Amino acid sequence: MSSQELPKTHRALVVHSTDIPPNVETLPTPQPGPGVAIVRILAANVISFMRQIYNGERQYPYPKPLVPGTSAIGRVAAVGPDATSLKPGQLVHVDCLIRGRDDPDNVFLAGIHEGYTEGSKKLMHGEWKDSTYAEYAKVPLETCDVLDEKRLLSPLPEGGLGYEVEELAYISxxxxxxxxxxxxxxxxxxxxxxxxxxxxxxxxxxxxxxxxxxxxxxxxxxxxxxxxxxxxxxxxxxxxxxxxxxxxxxxxxxxxxxxxxxxxxxxxxxxxxxxxxxxxxxxxxxxxxxxxxxxxxxxxxxxxxxxxxxxxxxxxKWMYERDDIKSMIKMIEAGVLKVGKSGGLRVVGKFGLEDWDAAFTAAEKNAGMGDSTVIAP
Missing domain, CATH: 3.40.50.720 (NAD(P)-binding Rossmann-like Domain)
Incomplete structure (x- = not known):
């Protein structure tokens, strides 16, 4: 997909201040460039303390205004000219953990926390400020891991694992x-x-x-x-x-x-x-x-x-390494680690952008083992 095929605008949740609630706004759709993938977000995870992050209770540092979010499942909509394997149409896991390409010690959580180094703060305040509570997200190519869609989503009689897209968001x-x-x-x-x-x-x-x-x-x-x-x-x-x-x-x-x-x-x-x-x-x-x-x-x-x-x-250990993501996806695709109903896990709610408040509440009230909540823009 070329950048011309992307819509001119898209909808996103925006945090302007911890003193006022987030609001759904219409923004220019992000565009691909070198090192960039534009992903159509299908299901973004909601962690149990998300409300505390954006109302200031947790005192996490991040730039404002901000499109919040975390890791997500999406479909590649467009890629930059230097992409060699990632292609439009692929189902991917988008990782919220972003590292500096020239120094991986500069690491931050997209949409959540600017990290602890000058380099990580530069990245979050600049090129990679906005996250996944939006119809489209601009992300680094290397944070997209391609999922075996046929294996994961096909019914059991067809050799698949029978998952729903929103169940895969529990990967994060x-x-x-x-x-x-x-x-x-x-x-x-x-x-x-x-x-x-x-x-x-x-x-x-x-x-x-x-x-x-x-x-x-x-x-x-x-x-x-x-x-x-x-x-x-x-x-x-x-x-x-x-x-x-x-x-x-x-x-x-x-x-x-x-x-x-x-x-x-x-x-x-x-x-x-x-x-x-x-x-x-x-x-x-x-x-x-x-x-x-x-x-x-x-x-x-x-x-x-x-x-x-x-x-x-x-x-x-703060979070995980890039190789850990690939290892875990292999475990899930092999059926060794289950993420859906077959493993006793459940998606307690799937919410649109306008229903972000209900999504945050559902995540707060259902924070036990195997419970997940997603925002599906």
């Missing part, structure tokens, strides 16, 4: 914990603690760890939710441990099924004073690994002596 939720679990080298047959396991990203971590062949010890504050999680995934490879606030007692409970190889934590900011991170570290075998991916902004207590004497490895 799975990618975050996959980045952390892969970063610490989680292997089939190992045992990993996931905490907190009943939220959106924690629940996704349980699903990913199981697909990677691991056994999971799911940790959380609500026993009923933990039991529901275990029942939902089935298979006999998930154990549950409610947090009690007693460091030693919780560590002992985590070890009652045998040796623990890894601990994955993706706690929210509110968990800064929780004792569960220390319990998780104390439960590890010698040589165990820790992945810290949560949003805690304060310092947390680490049992230094145990980490040193037991040769433990603590690693932080």
């Amino acid at each position: 939720g799975l990618l975050v914990p996959f980045g952390g679990l892969k970063d610490i080298g989680l292997q089939a047959g190992e045992t990993v603690i996931v905490s907190p396991a009943t939220g959106g990203f924690g629940g996704a971590a349980v699903l990913v760890a199981l697909a990677m062949g691991a056994r999971v010890i799911a940790m959380g504050r609500d026993r009923a939710k933990l039991e529901k999680l275990r029942e939902k995934v089935g298979g006999g490879r998930v154990e549950v441990v409610p947090m009690t606030g007693d460091v030693e007692a919780d560590a002992k409970s985590l070890k009652k099924w045998g040796e623990v190889d890894a601990f994955f934590d993706i706690s929210p900011p509110e968990a800064a004073k929780s004792t569960h991170i220390k319990s998780g570290i104390l439960a590890l075998r010698k040589g165990g690994r820790v992945s810290l991916m949560g949003g805690i902004r304060e310092d947390v207590g680490v049992p230094h002596g145990r980490v040193m004497h037991w040769n433990l490895t603590l690693k932080g």
